Amino acid sequence: MDNKSSQLVIIVERREDWASYLPSEDVVTAQEYLEAPREADNGKRVQVINLCRNYKYLGHGYYCSLLAEARGHKVIPSVRSISELTRKSLYGLALDDMARSLESALANHPYGETEGFTLTLYFGRTDLEPLQDIARQLFESFPCPILLVEFRKTSTWHIAGVKVGALHKLREDQQDPFANALDGFSRRIWRQPRSRRVARYDLAILHDPDEALPPSNPKALEHFIRAGRQLGVDVELIGKKDYARLAEYDALLIRETTSVDNHTYRFAKKAESEGLVVMDDPASILRCTNKVYLTDLLRSHRLAMPASEILYRDNPQALEGIGERLGFPLVLKIPDGCFSRGVIKVKDAAELQAATAELFEHSVLLLAQEYLYTEYDWRIGVLNRKPIFACQYFMSKGHWQIFNHQAQRDEVNGECRTLAVHEAPRAVVDLAVKAANLIGDGLYGVDLKQVGDRVVVIEVNDNPNLDAGIEDAYLHDDLYTLVLEEFIRRLEQKRRGQAW
Numbered sequence: 461m462d463n464k465s466s467q468l469v470i471i472v473e474r475r476e477d478w479a480s481y482l483p484s485e486d487v488v489t490a491q492e493y494l495e496a497p498r499e500a501d502n503g504k505r506v507q508v509i510n511l512c513r514n515y516k517y518l519g520h521g522y523y524c525s526l527l528a529e530a531r532g533h534k535v536i537p538s539v540r541s542i543s544e545l546t547r548k549s550l551y552g553l554a555l556d557d558m559a560r561s562l563e564s565a566l567a568n569h570p571y572g573e574t575e576g577f578t579l580t581l582y583f584g585r586t587d588l589e590p591l592q593d594i595a596r597q598l599f600e601s602f603p604c605p606i607l608l609v610e611f612r613k614t615s616t617w618h619i620a621g622v623k624v625g626a627l628h629k630l631r632e633d634q635q636d637p638f639a640n641a642l643d644g645f646s647r648r649i650w651r652q653p654r655s656r657r658v659a660r661y662d663l664a665i666l667h668d669p670d671e672a673l674p675p676s677n678p679k680a681l682e683h684f685i686r687a688g689r690q691l692g693v694d695v696e697l698i699g700k701k702d703y704a705r706l707a708e709y710d711a712l713l714i715r716e717t718t719s720v721d722n723h724t725y726r727f728a729k730k731a732e733s734e735g736l737v738v739m740d741d742p743a744s745i746l747r748c749t750n751k752v753y754l755t756d757l758l759r760s761h762r763l764a765m766p767a768s769e770i771l772y773r774d775n776p777q778a779l780e781g782i783g784e785r786l787g788f789p790l791v792l793k794i795p796d797g798c799f800s801r802g803v804i805k806v807k808d809a810a811e812l813q814a815a816t817a818e819l820f821e822h823s824v825l826l827l828a829q830e831y832l833y834t835e836y837d838w839r840i841g842v843l844n845r846k847p848i849f850a851c852q853y854f855m856s857k858g859h860w861q862i863f864n865h866q867a868q869r870d871e872v873n874g875e876c877r878t879l880a881v882h883e884a885p886r887a888v889v890d891l892a893v894k895a896a897n898l899i900g901d902g903l904y905g906v907d908l909k910q911v912g913d914r915v916v917v918i919e920v921n922d923n924p925n926l927d928a929g930i931e932d933a934y935l936h937d938d939l940y941t942l943v944l945e946e947f948i949r950r951l952e953q954k955r956r957g958q959a960w
Contacts, residue, residue, distance in 0.1 A: 467504045468646055469493065469533070471524050473512040477628040480635050490520040491774060494527060494825075501533070507646070508535040511605055511627045515542040517721060518795065518823040523752065530756035537604040537624065539746050543720055544729065545602055545624055549703075555619045558594050562617035565590040576612040580625060580634065582641035598622065606630075606638070663688060663711040663947060664698045666727055676715040679928035680940070684713070687940040691948060706730050711737040711947045718745045718923045719796065737950045739903045739943075740922040747899050748922035751827050752795045757898055764891060764916045766791075766909075767830040773820040783809055786830045793827040794819050805831060832916070836877075838884065838908040840892035841924055841931065844901050844946055847893055849931050849939060850884035852877040853907075878933035887915045895920050903943065 470487045472478050478487050488496075490512050508528045512521030515537065525542060528535035537545075544551045579586055584599025586592055598607060606625030612618060630638055665684060667674065676684075681697060688695035698705065700723050706712065712731040718724040718740055728742045740748075747753055758765045767786055771778050783790070792815050794802030802822075804815045819826050841849040854875045881889060892906035895917045905924025909916050925931055932939040 467501060467506045469506055469508045470642075471508060471510045471512060472627065473520055474628075477511065477513070480632075481639060490524050491772070493524055494520075494770075494772065495775075501531070506531075506533040508533045509605060509642070509645075510535055510537060513626050513628055515624060517546075518825070520824060523825055526750060526753050527756050529747075530753045531760055537602070540729075540742060541602045541604055542624075543725065543746065545604070545622060547726065548621065549726055549730075551602065551622055555622070558597055558619060561594055562611070562619070565594065566611075566617055576610065576620070579609045579611065581607040581609060582638045583645040585637070585641045585644070587637065605642070661692060661711075661948070661951060662694045662696070662709045663713060663944070664696055664702070664706070664709040665713045665715050666698055666700075666702075666724065667715045668699065671716060673717070674715065675717060675923050675925050675927075677927045677929075680926055680932070681715065683928060683932070683937060683940045684715075684944070687937060687944050691941065691944050693944055693948065695944075703727060703730065706736065707734045709736060710951055712739075713943070713947070714738075714740050714923060715926070716923075718749060720746060720749055721796075735954075737947055737954065739947075741900065741902055744900050744902050744904070744922040748904070748920050750795045751793050751919060752825050754919055755827055758895065758917055761894075761898055763895055763898075764914070765829075766832055766916050766918070769828045771816065771826040771828055773824045773826075779812060779816060782828055783812065786828060789831045791829045791831050792816065792819060793829065794823055795825060795827060796823075832909050832911055834909045834911060837918060838888050838892070838910060839924070839931075840881075840884065840889055840896075840906045840908065841926075842893055842896035842904045842906060843942060845893065845897050847881045847889050848942055849935060850879045850881050850889065851931060852879070876930045878931060880934050885910065885915070887913075891915050891917060903946075 468486045470478075470484065471490055471493050472487060473490050475489060478484075493508075506528075508524070510521060510524045510528070512519075512524055515521035515525070522539070522542060525535050525537060525539050529539060579588060579591065579595075581595045581598060583605060584596050586595040598609060602622065604624050606627065608623050608625045609619060610621040612620040627638070665681060667676070667681060669678075685695045685697075696709075703723070703726070706727065709731075712727065714724055714728060716724055718728075725742060725745050728738050728740060728745055731738045732742055747757070752770055755765065755768050755770065759768075769778070769782060769786065771782075771792075788809075789805050789807045790812070792804045792806060792812075796802070802819070804819070806812045806815050816826060836852040836854040839851040839853055840847050841851075854877070888908055888910060892908055895906050896904040899920055899922070902922070903924065905921040907918040907921065909918055926939065926943070935942070
């Protein structure tokens, strides 16, 4: 790499994990990287190699990759690769084409006489020459420093599983191959796989009829179906059980609360791999569902937000003085909470200690923010980088949040008022569009607070509510038409082989 314009950062969970290798100024611990100021890269292009001991959800390895992406650093493994490798239902699709090459690759090799073996790959490299091409393809699909690939033979050879390996578990005879592969990787990047094309107009809407707080109520789903009929798009409602049918459609609209850790992300990922136009796309789900990522992203681009600090479970000293810095009351948030879940308001140091102890059971990082009370939050809907609706969400009766999960069923959420976009304050709309554009060009709902002349972003939602009688109160059927017309535009551009 060009040291004048680029910087290599190698992250290890503990210093002793690097003890077998030559000392390097490029090596930092996970905690050092997480706490490093945004300006530490001095504007250089940064390549991050995350060698944490594991990448479990909301652990150190996960957060290092998440915040690397927020800081604009190129990182392996990415959060997407981490998430895909947790389930074969996500990564299995990429293995189908490789399986066809296995028989010829292993036909004349001693391994071909066995029932199975596990191969360790370092940055897509293997000493088993017949499998080098497959090793490269695996690395292209799942860029990860160390991969453990299980090959099994029944009637034919197949890849039974792929999982991430760990630096600290390498045997002595594996350390030199790893070091050589690391040295080689730091000088080149594998090409990206080609995307697939589709050219039909059938749209699936993923929903859960039993969800308590769905992003679209039944009436809104009916409006989507009717609008699709008028536009020549066959809109069909599907559920969790229809995962295997995704390839039948040209596009997927997710109208179920999204999470990286449930089937909605698997649907988005599979749909994308099948060449469908997808909202919410997997990258948007990953970026929006974690408040720590959003905080770092907004801070990196100097967009206004409440005064915020990231708290680390392994650094309890950070709690000292936070009341003076942010003021009491303050708000604690678990990173992947939604609909106001995992959000606690604390009024003093004692409540802070109790709340952090509870929330740290679920995540190694928490977000602390200054408390800003307003009668309502703004929600600006953004589609393909343009605002499409503006709502005022009022606080739930007798509560400090829009959603009050302890309330009676008819008082869970507050009242709503929908306006034309041009009737909302210009500063609110402009900031919302800037924040949404940092995530992508999909469908987003940006929540903001306005206190006097001050406007701040609270969060960006990848799966904004589109409810009949609320978000469509100004545009009516045109709201659903706008969304479907964007799908059509993207489908037609894919047909022409253009990027949208």
